[in-house]
Amino acid sequence: MPSSQISLDRAYLTAIWLETLFYGINLLLFFSYLFIVRYKRRISLSKIIVGVAVMMFLFSTVHVSLGFYRLIEGFIVLKDPIVFFSDVSIPANVAKVTIHTVNSILGDSIMVWRCYNVWGQSWLPSILPILLIIASAVCGFGQAVIFAEARTTHSAFGSNLERWNGSLFSLSLATNVVVTSLIASRIWWVSRQNSSLHDSSFKYRRVLLLVIESGAIYSSALVIEITLYFLNNNAFYIIYDPIAQLTAIVPTMIIVMTSLDLTSAALDSEEQRTTRHRTIESRPHFAAAGRGTDTFSSIVSSFPDPEDRVREQATDIYLGLNQKESAKVAI
Template identity: 85%
Template sequence: MPSSQIPLDRAYLTAIWLETLFYGINLLLFFSYLFIVRYKRRTSLSKIIVGVAIMMFLFSTVHVSLGFYRLVEGFIILRNPTEFFSDVSIPANVAKVTIHTVNSILGDSIMVWRCYNVWGQRWLPSILPILLIIASAVCGFGQAVIFAEARTTHSAFGSNLERWNGSLFSLSLATNVAVTSLIAARIWWVNRQFNILHDSSFKYRRVLILVIESGAIYSSALVIEITLYFLNNNAFYIIYDPIAQLTAIVPTMIIVLTSLGLTSADLNSEGQRTTRNRMTGLESRPQFAATGRGGNTLSSTGSTFPESEDHIGGPNADMVLKLKQKESAELVI
């Protein structure tokens, strides 16, 4: 064992502490979501999405409770934490692994739902992530069965578990990278096509929401997790347990953004309204018009556009045409 290796009991204690911290965030976010659904909702959500959010929170609660139970069992009751935590076949540990798998499937499904909506409710871009989720589910439940039968295995890095754990983590990472890339690419392309506002604060808001919507936080955590696992480093546990809360936090954040109307499409609509207001203001300003050869006269123009497209002409024609094109290209995300 390398000298830089973190002792298993210390790694597990740190992992549960971090998971409890993340659970506090999850708890606050979930009840904020319930309040938003009840009082502040701007857009309607299907009962399935609401049900999935509730299930993820309940599974997250059970997961952190089992972790605390194992903490008390290993450090206080048995007073032999290293041997206790290394036994992967303990029922509480098998239950945690199963719940982790279920929450990952639900969280990844929310991401695919987001991808489906971002791509204009087209299923084609979501086919690969769906297949990856199915493969992850098979490996996850298979992993739980192997853990339950591994009576003589006292390490999650055992050779008989490595192929299942490695496959599960790799497939989960591939799923999230695929969905993250699809969502981020689509939002970037739409924002680039619109190019509607040049306010820096607005751009920062778009970047923040893009990171949340695409699940980049979760994908980054998975990269760290899988790296530590294949390095056979006990620090893997410090990431593995808190990720069980991230699987609920990130999708719930996405649902909250959708409920509040703060998705990328809503920001695009906000930018379009701002652009439209600016154009209206330009139209309402006095303009100079040349009459005859000898001089110029001041004339005021109204703030309305021509009633018919056939009458659009002059310097405002391009602006009106671009505005109509942007409005017709707006996506419901």
């Protein structure tokens, strides 16, 4: 087993500091969400989704509280943090692992809900992610049981825990990669259908929305977590604890964007309106004929170019179709 590059006590102290920082973001985002639901909501949301958001925040609060409790116990009460943090069977640690699993399941479920709506409320693309979530739940709760019974195990990298941890992390990553790919591909395909009408000024905003909506940030954190774990590096803890907050931050951010109608579908509609407005403004306007001008020429010049009328009709039809297509991916 390769030696860790950072001691366990330093890794845990850094992890709690980062988790606290992430919890502050989570706290601000959650209360912003409550304000939006109460006063600024533009579209109706399922009560189940609201309930899930509240549960995820409560679990995140308990998780960071247990982290502080372990911090005090290890550094102040027992004054031997390395031995204390190495004991994976301590009830507070088992509770943290269980809460982490539950929050991961809830967060992944929100991503699948997003995927379901992005794909026009079709369950077919969501079947594989749902099966992966079920497998993750089995591994997660199995991991908690093994942790509780691991009286003689003093490392999360122990051989009897590695297969459970490795399976859980890998399944969670697979779930997020699949869902991220499904959401990103759908948004990309719809955006491509409207590409001839898109203004370049919206390009970077679309990329940002794509990253947030698809959960790519969470997937990237999971990749780092898995890499450090299989390297048996204590720096794994620096990622593991903050991810407990990230599992709530990303889904809540998606719900907030949905409540404010700030998804990619809304951006596409904005681009279409902007492009249509510019198209209308760019059409030639014919001045009225002055005195002494031939009457026939004046009458002819007062009518728009037939080709311009054809282009206008085609643009209106195209915009109408794409607005319908965008509505399919709106939540």
